[in-house]
Amino acid sequence: MDADAQSTSTSTTATSRAVDLTAVPAIPGAPKPDAVIVGDKITRKFGGLTAVDVDHIEIQRGVITALIGPNGAGKTTLFNLLTGFDVPDSGTWSLNGGSLQGVASYKVARRGMVRTFQLTKVLAKLTVLDNMLLGATGQRGEKLLSALFAFRWRGQEEENAARAHELLTRFKLDAKRDDFAGSLSGGQRKLLEMARALMVDPELIMLDEPMAGVNPALKQSLLEHVKSLRDEGRTVLFVEHDMDMVRDISDWVIVMAQGKIVAEGTPQAVMQDPAVIDAYLGAHHDTDLREMDEAALEAEAQAELEAQADGKATP
Numbered sequence: 001m002d003a004d005a006q007s008t009s010t011s012t013t014a015t016s017r018a019v020d021l022t023a024v025p026a027i028p029g030a031p032k033p034d035a036v037i038v039g040d041k042i043t044r045k046f047g048g049l050t051a052v053d054v055d056h057i058e059i060q061r062g063v064i065t066a067l068i069g070p071n072g073a074g075k076t077t078l079f080n081l082l083t084g085f086d087v088p089d090s091g092t093w094s095l096n097g098g099s100l101q102g103v104a105s106y107k108v109a110r111r112g113m114v115r116t117f118q119l120t121k122v123l124a125k126l127t128v129l130d131n132m133l134l135g136a137t138g139q140r141g142e143k144l145l146s147a148l149f150a151f152r153w154r155g156q157e158e159e160n161a162a163r164a165h166e167l168l169t170r171f172k173l174d175a176k177r178d179d180f181a182g183s184l185s186g187g188q189r190k191l192l193e194m195a196r197a198l199m200v201d202p203e204l205i206m207l208d209e210p211m212a213g214v215n216p217a218l219k220q221s222l223l224e225h226v227k228s229l230r231d232e233g234r235t236v237l238f239v240e241h242d243m244d245m246v247r248d249i250s251d252w253v254i255v256m257a258q259g260k261i262v263a264e265g266t267p268q269a270v271m272q273d274p275a276v277i278d279a280y281l282g283a284h285h286d287t288d289l290r291e292m293d294e295a296a297l298e299a300e301a302q303a304e305l306e307a308q309a310d311g312k313a314t315p
């Protein structure tokens with residue numbers, strides 16, 4: 001384990017809110033013991049295509065939930081809707097019981113829910129430190145009224161700089177604080193985006209494909225950082241195609257296909273669920289889950305060969 005990440009997770013376990021989810025029924029829309037997000041009848045259509053059609057969703061507080069599914073399943077669209085970056089055709093959802101319907105993305109962030117993007121939105125021509133400080137916008141200082149109280153704004157600036165420094169150290173980016181963000185590797189940009197999201201000290205952090213474009217050397221460190229978010233009491237919801245990551249760090253997995261939630265459960269249960277394997281294989285273009293369930297596929301191929309040898313037609 002990365003020494004820095006280890007010290008982070010060790011020092012933060014005291015505030016972990018993780019609970020055992022093995023007793024939660026493995027059914028789509030399963031009720032959770034302490035849901036931080038609850039959504040109902042959320043739909044989003046693009047022309048004739050229904051990208052999201054979620055009947056009920058609950059995200060448990062304090063654990064890591066993976067949202068998986070084949071390409072085009074609606075995962076990013078659902079992220080966009082929950083965080084106010086897109087507007088649904090119908091549906092309601094709440095954070096800690098407070099409705100987020102019609103709430104703009106920056107206000108959603110102020111209420112404690114932030115997200116990162118599939119393609120990182122770090123600003124290449126700003127320094128790493130300036131990117132961090134931008135992450136703190138939406139706080140007191142940017143308000144016109146606060147400009148009248150410059151002493152408060154200065155205090156906020158100092159607080160932000162201190163927090164940025166602390167986070168850059170934690171994410172091992174402190175040596176790069178004055179470099180242009182554009183000079184960072186793909187993995188470092190993902191780390192910067194995660195660090196920036198933490199500037200507002202969110203209760204819930206949503207990561208859209210945190211492993212995409214990250215070189216293998218940084219992957220383990222990134223995984224440990226995601227786990228440390230949970231270990232310090234935050235809720236993590238992430239979209240990912242990297243099934244190793246899903247298996248390694250998720251406490252719960254929600255599977256989408258064609259806009260709907262088709263399965264939920266612990267990683268172990270979900271990865272053996274025929275509905276999940278169907279959802280992936282039906283889409284024909286996600287190889288990760290194929291690799292993941294090689295044994296099941298081999299058994300299926302063997303059965304097919306035997307059926308052929310017996311002269312039976314296979315469906």
Ligand SMILES: Nc1ncnc2c1ncn2[C@@H]1O[C@H](COP(=O)(O)OP(=O)(O)OP(=O)(O)O)[C@@H](O)[C@H]1O
Nearest residue numbers: 046049050051069070071072073074075076077078
């Ligand atoms: N702005 C848009 N305009 C039209 N169609 C869209 C738009 N955004 C998404 N879609 C369509 O909605 C469906 C769901 O897309 P979405 O990006 O949410 O899927 P996803 O599960 O995140 O896929 P991936 O894993 O490939 O990122 C897809 O068919 C996509 O083409």
